[in-house]
Amino acid sequence: MKDSGYLDDFTGKISQIVSKANNLGSIIDNKRLVRKLLGSVPEKYIQIVASIEQFADLNTMQFQEATGRLKAYEERIKKPNKEEDTHNKLLFTKEDAKEKSKERKCEHCGHGSSNQGNFGRGHSFGHPLVYAFPHME
Template sequence: MAGEQPVNTGIVQVQDNNNTSFQVPRLTSKNYNTWTILMESVLDAQGLWEVIDPVTGGAVDEKKNKVARAVLLQALPDDILLQVAKNRQTKDIWEALRVRFLGADRVQKARLATLKRELEQLRMKETDTIEEFAGKLSGFVSKFSNLGSSLEDEVIVRKLLDSVPNKYLQIVASIEQYSDIETMPFEEAIGRLKAYEERIRIQNERANDNESNLLLTKSDGEEGSKKEEVKKDEVVCKCCGRGSLNQSNRGRGRGNGRGRGGRSGGNWDKSKIRCFNCNEYGHYASECPKKESKEEVANLAEEYDPSLF
């Protein structure tokens, strides 16, 4: 039907004697602070704010009081409307809403004191980023605002500079020396610290890359040294070209059992000795059981004369 107001839009439209329309959002459990700002501007534009906050403290115009009361009640949800509708004065309704959402002055002051202590104890952790810590400070600004108080940019900027870890001391000293903190916006301080934070991150990445390359080079050098040592321990026979592990006592006692480390000794460990004849471990070439068979074949080859056949 024409003239009906939209349902559940959250907007109340009022009109003054000059046919000027004003839109006022409905009060909710989360928008009290912004709602009071808008309501004050609407009532003041209609010349009705004086019934809530008299300038001279004189008598309130009854007609203005009724109009302001009607405008105010239209912006309230049903549950709150039933509680404050008994008040005939607009000023009393406004105060009842303030007490409901902000609490009594004593409770409000206690909450503010608690917030101030929490803000003083707040410190940025080494694992936090500037963006994360700035978000925590912005949360305190919102909490102070919800209690009807405010935090100036100067207070938040000084808190930010005093709470960062030691790795930011260089940029903090630069800001304090060359900038006017009293007039610096909070966003500007955040931007400078974030730029410095990014520079630190890039330097750390370069340092980690250099360290990784150094470790890789050292590992390659150690591997090369091990291979060189293995080559040094291997001895190649001049007769057959086969290699064997170099033993410190290999050349000792290789005569007919003479010497303490000779082969005739019962304590000599031959498990690491490789035979030059069969290339197997456990005996010397002179002791090789396959030596005789090879010599016999060689003798037969010499004795073989094709002209005899």
């Protein structure tokens, strides 16, 4: 499999080869097929291959299961295209701006803080008890 190739194309080719082999009377067992698949994927799949080899029973794993695990990993590591990435950044920026502009108010007395970092430090600086427990004014 080439580094730039997609997993669907590669597994489709393998399935065609297996089908042709079956038509010619040669049976390729599932164990061998899974091992060949895991051994021939590009290096970017090395983490999932190592995980599959460590935690799954390759002797009983079906080819479709191995393919499914690799496809799930491929979807996870896919980089979004530039337009999607820009859109996500803009949404984050808008949400971030909304959060920063919120005025926070005390749930007990309604005293506001304009998000200056002093929220919850007390309402009166003259009396230590009020400073420690601002809601006991």
